[in-house]
Amino acid sequence: MSEIKLTNVVKRYGRVEVVHGINLEIAHNEFVVLVGPSGCGKSTTLRMIAGLEEISDGEIHIGDALVNDLPPRKRNISMVFQNYALYPHMSVRENLGFGLKIAKQSEAMIEERVGEAAEILGLSELMDRTPAELSGGQRQRVAMGRAIVRHPEAFLFDEPLSNLDAKLRVQMRTEIKKLHSKVKTTVVYVTHDQVEAMTLADRIVVMKDGYIEQVGTPMEVFNHPVNTFVASFIGSPPMNLIPARVESGKVKLADGASVPVPNRLADKVRDGQDVIFGLRPDDMTPEGHGINDTGQVATLELTVDLAELLGTETLLYTQLGGQDALGKMFDPRDVAAGETLRFRLSLDKAHLFDATSGKSVRL
Amino acid sequence: MARTKSPYKTRLALTPYLLLSPAFLVLIFVVALPLVFSLYTSFTGYRLVRPDTLWNWVGTRNYERIFADLDFWIAFGRTILFLAIALNLEFILGLGIALLINRITWGQRTLRTIMMFPMMFSPILVGYQFKFIFNDNIGVLNNALQSLGISDAATPWLVDRYLALGSIIFAEVWMSTSVFAILLLAGLFAMPRDPIEAARVDGCSPWQVFRHITLPFLMPFAFIAMTIRSLDVARAYDIVDVMTGGGPAGRTELLWTLIARVGYDNARMGQANAMAYVSIILSIAFTYYFFTKLVAARRYMGGAA
Known part of the structure; x- marks a missing residue:
């Protein structure tokens, strides 16, 4: 079993504390994605699990072992780095087999494992090339191959797709997903891209x-x-967050x-409470152009400042409560700037956050 | 009219030659003429004190003589030995220093500057300094050894056949280890951190990381340093001349001290020039060797270094 358990893990650089006592349990074979903006401590957390950064306080367990003071090589994990981190002077074959060679495994066993990884990742044709002769996507595949040959307890991915172009990123994303279903192992994956997080993660x-x-x-x-942070960070385009106040059963926006x-949410708020009204663009659609406009719905006349046609949908930039807000039009027709449309707001999907704490009123 | 070029076109055609001529003249007078002249003299019985011997063509006799001369071959072999020991020591020490400095987080630049101090001194002065340190009667080293009770003998550092060469190598290493240290440190600064971390996660002990990742990456830098230093050491003269003068009894005689002795002390410039040409071929051989290694190491690193 290879669950990973973080207990009150703290990381300090000198006097600056960058990770403040986090607790996390990752189950056996679970795919967990750490996501957040840069500087949020996600990479540091991953590197502490890997053993590349020391843990200032708290405990990290991998399987049953407390690994706080174990060097990376004794943690039986493998890691895929953002810059691939291939060994430039070794061929693909040597890169894949290096960890096993260091572990003094037999030639036959190395060959078998390397062949197996090459098969899974489609690297068989490239075995004798050096990293300099590979494209970005191929390098990333070698890096993943190097991780899987050792049959580790856990894979750690540190923003593995950030250096790839958009198209390749989507392709590699699905490959990672497939890889995880083939090679069942615990995965901890760090990214700043919420789409990657949404598509890949179990949690x-x-x-x-x-x-x-x-x-x-x-x-x-x-x-x-x-809270409002998670609401704005997860989902693209982000959720509209409009300051408002609860007054006699209504959410009164700033513009009246x-x-x-x-x-x-009726029994979660009190009269006079300052709140933030959150609604995803998908839930704010012109009449006849929505998908979620059943259930409790409010209608508002809003003027469109700008319309961006994306094909299956159009993004409508408008003003709500005196703030920029974004709506969507499914099954779109041409919309001129300045046109006023009747929007249906799906209140079943709306969120209310306390204005002072930023926390969802649901909690 | 069609057959003769217009004056303008003639001028235009001549301009490149005119513009290049200063460079050519300098090259001819500074490089080509002395080279041809010295090569010519190596085939004559030219003696400094008798200019008329310049016209005394002796064919390859100078070369035949030095190839048959045991003293020349001993100096030749000793130069190679000197070079091999000095370069290896400097490499190992420089690598150690570079790795240590790379570990510290504060004062790297200052240390790098301080490291270069020995290189800023004239080799003659370094020679004098070490001659004083190694002196068997009044030298600092013997004095220290005696005061500390480690030895009560007056060790003849600069007289004993092995110790003398060792002492000179010590001075040479003291002066120039920083060439290696600085170049290797530059290599360490340029080294990507990711492969090292990947290797650590891949199961490497610190030694294995060094052996399989760091060292291959540093080798191109080491070979650059070796190329520079092999040229430097192969022409060693000043430090040796000051410390031992090639003595005692020729036991620290290197190629260039021998050449200087033959050329200036014995005034046999023709023969000295012949030796000089042989030693230049030695230098070229070393440079070529290290350069080949450098190219190979670069290719080995797949263009990463």
């Missing part, structure tokens, strides 16, 4: 400023963000417009 860990903001399945994190308090 997402959203981090900010050295704290864990929310842990949950992609569905939970997307549908039930615990108001919508009813969503029924499911």
Whole structure:
């Protein structure tokens, strides 16, 4: 069994604390994605699990072993780096087999494992090339191959796709997903890209400023963000967050417009409470052009400042509560700038956050 | 009219030659003429004190003589030995220093500058300094050894056949280890951190990381240093001349001290020039060797260094 357990893990550089006592349990064979903006401590956390950074306080267990003081080589993990980190003076074959060679495995066993990894990743044709002769995607595949040949307890990925171009990134994303279904192992994956997090993760860990903001399945994190940070970070385009105040059963926006308090949240707010009204662009659609406009709905006349046609949908830039807000038009027709449309706001999907704490009123 | 070029076109055609002529003249007078002249004299019985012997063509006699001369071959072999020991010591020490400095987080630049101090001194002065340190009667080293009770003998550092060469090598190494240290440190600074971390995760002990990742990466830098230093050491003269003068009894005689003795003390410039040409071929051989290694090491690193 290879679960990973972090207990009150702290990282300090000198006097500066960058990771503030985080707790996290990662189950056997689970794919966990640490996601957050740069500087949120996600990479540092991963590097502490790998043993490349010392742990200032707290405990990290891999399997049953406390690994705080174990060097990386004794943790039986493998890691894929953002810059691939291939050994430039070794061929693909040698790169793949290096870890096993160091572990003094038999030639036959190395050959078998390397062949197996090459098969899985489609590297068989490239075995005698050096990293300099490979493309970015191929290098990343070699880096992943190097990780899987050792049959480690866990894979650690540190932003493995950031150096690839957009198209390749999508392709490699699916390959990583397939890889995980073939090679069942615990995975900890760090990225700043919430799309990667959503598509790959069994569970997402959203981090900010050295704290864990929310842990949950992609569905939970997307549908039930615990605070405004998670709400704005997960989902693209991001959720509209409009300052408002609860007044006699209505959510009154800054510009005087108001919508009813969503029924499911009615007993969670009190009159006079300052809140932030959150609504995803997908849930704010012109009449006849929505997909989620059943259930409790509010309608508002809004003027479109700018329309961006994406093909299957159009992004509508408008103003809500005196703020820029984004709506979507599915099954789009041409919309001229300045046109006023009747928007239907799906209140079943709306969120309310406390204005002072930023926390969801649901909690 | 069609057959003769216009004056303008003639001028235009001549301009490149005119513009290049200063460079050519300098090259001819500074490089080509002395080279041809010295090569010519190596085939004559030219003696400094008798200019008329310049016209005394002796064919390859000078070369035949030095090839048959045991003293020349001993100096030749000793130069290679001197070079091999000095370069290896400098490489190992320089590597150690570079690795240590790379570990510290504060004062790297200052240390790098301090490291270069020995290179800023004239080799003659370094020679004098070490001659004083190694002196068997009044030298600092013997004095220290005696005061500390480690030895009460007056060790003849500069007189004993092995110790004398060792002492000179010590001075040479003291003066120039920083060439290696600085170049290797530059290599360490340029080295990507990722492969090292990948190797650590891949199961390498610190020694294995060094052996399989760091060292291959540094070898191109080491070969650059070796190329520079092999040229430097192969022409060693000043430090040797000051410390031992090639003595005692020719036991620290290197190629260039021998050449200087033959050329200036014995005034047999023709023969000295013949020796000089042989020693230049030695230098070229070393440079070529290290340069080949450098190219190979670069190719080995796949263009990463």
